[in-house]
Amino acid sequence: MKRVLNLLITQEKKLRKASIPWIMLLASTAGQASCAKLAKFAGMHQSSLEKIVERLVKIESTTGKYTVENKNSGAYGRYQIMPSTAKFYAKKLGIPRHLWKRPYNQDKIFRAIMKANIKSLKKRGYEVSAFTLYATHQQGAGGFNAIMKGKKLTTKLEKNLRQNLPGKLGKVKKSQLRATWINYWKKKLA
Numbered sequence: 001m002k003r004v005l006n007l008l009i010t011q012e013k014k015l016r017k018a019s020i021p022w023i024m025l026l027a028s029t030a031g032q033a034s035c036a037k038l039a040k041f042a043g044m045h046q047s048s049l050e051k052i053v054e055r056l057v058k059i060e061s062t063t064g065k066y067t068v069e070n071k072n073s074g075a076y077g078r079y080q081i082m083p084s085t086a087k088f089y090a091k092k093l094g095i096p097r098h099l100w101k102r103p104y105n106q107d108k109i110f111r112a113i114m115k116a117n118i119k120s121l122k123k124r125g126y127e128v129s130a131f132t133l134y135a136t137h138q139q140g141a142g143g144f145n146a147i148m149k150g151k152k153l154t155t156k157l158e159k160n161l162r163q164n165l166p167g168k169l170g171k172v173k174k175s176q177l178r179a180t181w182i183n184y185w186k187k188k189l190a
Contacts, residue, residue: 042128052130066103079110130189
């Protein structure tokens with residue numbers, strides 16, 4: 001297996017040097033097909049889902065680069081995926097753990113996360129929208145559900161909400177925190 005992987009890496013380097021965009025063409029075609037399936041699963045047009053993802057990327061990594069690292073949280077890449085989440089999905093998708101940061105693998109992991117989030121939203125009766133998709137990406141499906149159902153905020157969830165609000169909004173009273181977070185992100189993603 002290692003030998004095959006090394007061969008693929010060598011071939012990929014040769015193709016890059018030759019400036020032949022075949023790998024990127026194949027990756028983007030596969031990505032578009034996956035996005036179309038994901039959009040259908042979400043019950044929306046592919047262009048709508050692509051716009052949501054574009055907005056999410058602008059919020060998460062601002063530049064859209066695959067090498068962006070958040071020094072505070074440890075989140076990495078275009079979609080700011082937490083390493084523990086990436087490792088879980090890499091294993092699930094058959095991606096070697098040490099290769100999860102590659103752009104194609106980040107895309108693949110992100111689509112799997114999105115699918116799981118969409119499934120969770122639908123199961124719990126939430127509309128799939130820019131707000132609900134981003135909120136589940138940011139807080140996790142369980143955290144998002146706890147926020148929306150008015151469940152008691154754990155210390156960790158309270159901290160996450162405060163960190164994901166700008167300046168003064170992050171300092172509101174605990175009793176106002178949930179509504180402040182929901183209103184801020186709904187407005188930002190409208």
